[in-house]
Each structure stands twice: as structure tokens, then as C-alpha cells.
Amino acid sequence: MNFYEHTLIAKQDISTPDLEKIEKKYEDIITKTAGKVIKVEKWGLMNFAKKIRAYNKGFYIHYKFEGESKTLEEIKKNSIIDNSLLRHLTVKYKKLDTETEYFKEKYNNEKKK
Amino acid sequence: MKRKSNKKFNKRPQNPLNKLSLFQKSDSRFSKTCPLSGKDAPAVDYKNIKLLKRYISDTDKIMPARITSVSQNKQRKLTSEIKKAKILGLI
Numbered sequence: 001m002n003f004y005e006h007t008l009i010a011k012q013d014i015s016t017p018d019l020e021k022i023e024k025k026y027e028d029i030i031t032k033t034a035g036k037v038i039k040v041e042k043w044g045l046m047n048f049a050k051k052i053r054a055y056n057k058g059f060y061i062h063y064k065f066e067g068e069s070k071t072l073e074e075i076k077k078n079s080i081i082d083n084s085l086l087r088h089l090t091v092k093y094k095k096l097d098t099e100t101e102y103f104k105e106k107y108n109n110e111k112k113k
Numbered sequence: 114m115k116r117k118s119n120k121k122f123n124k125r126p127q128n129p130l131n132k133l134s135l136f137q138k139s140d141s142r143f144s145k146t147c148p149l150s151g152k153d154a155p156a157v158d159y160k161n162i163k164l165l166k167r168y169i170s171d172t173d174k175i176m177p178a179r180i181t182s183v184s185q186n187k188q189r190k191l192t193s194e195i196k197k198a199k200i201l202g203l204i
Binding site for chain 1: 159173202204
């Protein structure tokens, strides 16, 4: 078992119930394939540095989990097919840092506005 | 015989801006130690955008280590983390 981080970028024009569905969908995939979700971070709606497929903004969801190669395959399969996602990235870690949240402040500032 | 004192060289002002080429290092402007290694060094991570932006030019190119004085090991890590951040559209 190894530690991983996975981030998804969903399209901007998705409604909030659909966003929650996406979030649950990938949580279920991890737990079904003998993995364990440690933390889920919602970074919220953020601006891209450059346009990605004619979109300027996107919803970011960040997972920290423990899993095997099976879980990675399943996640990759599903996220490539998924039409509501723009990009995804998984990174392997020896130790997970669950304390520092780099995008927490940004998300709160956008909410106030 | 008396030796000639090399006053000529002592008198020359040591201006840091007085360089031969653009890429020549001068001691006063650049720190020689790596800013990313050591005890209280910040974490090099693709989520830490504030730090990564310091090592990128205006046109989103990765700065060479000879200018930023980052160590070889950390420079390798920096490039990989910057590329990850670019995939996610953070930089």
C-alpha cells in the first residue's frame, strides 16, 4: 500500500448536486478497490493560468488516499472517459502531509465576495 | 630594489554593476547558498504556488540554477513540480 494524492478539475458549468456526485463517485472507486480515503479537500472554483479547452475556470477536488495499483487504474479509466472533467493528476508520496492546506484561504475569499 | 606597489588595482572601485557580461555572477547581488535546502527550507510541492512562481520567468519559463543559485538536487525537483502545476493550470 502506498500513499497518493489525486486532483480533479471539473468543468465550470456543472451544477452543485452533480459536483457532489462526482466527488462521491471517486471516493467509492477508491474504497471499492481496497483503498482508504484519508482526506478530501474542496479547493472550490479557481481561475486557470491559461485556458483549458475554452474554459477559464474550474472546480478543484483534491483526494489524499492509500491504495494499490488497482485503484490507480480504475481512477485513470474513469476520469479519461468522464465528460465533466477537464484534467486529473495523481502523485505518489512516501509520507502524506495532511495538515497544510495551500488553497484554503483562496476558497474562503472567493466565498465572501 | 623597491617593489612597485600595485596601487593601480586597489584604487579600482568594486562596483557590483560593473560586469563584463549579463550572466556573470557578482558576490553582492547573489547568495551562494541554496535557498531551498537547509533546516528551515520551504517545501517544494506543486501546490505551493507562491514558491514556484519565484522560480519562473515572465513568460513561464523555468529559471536556470546559475541565476537562482538553487542546488542541483533541488533544481531537479523544482522542474518536476513546476511541470505538475502546469498540468493542473495552477501556474
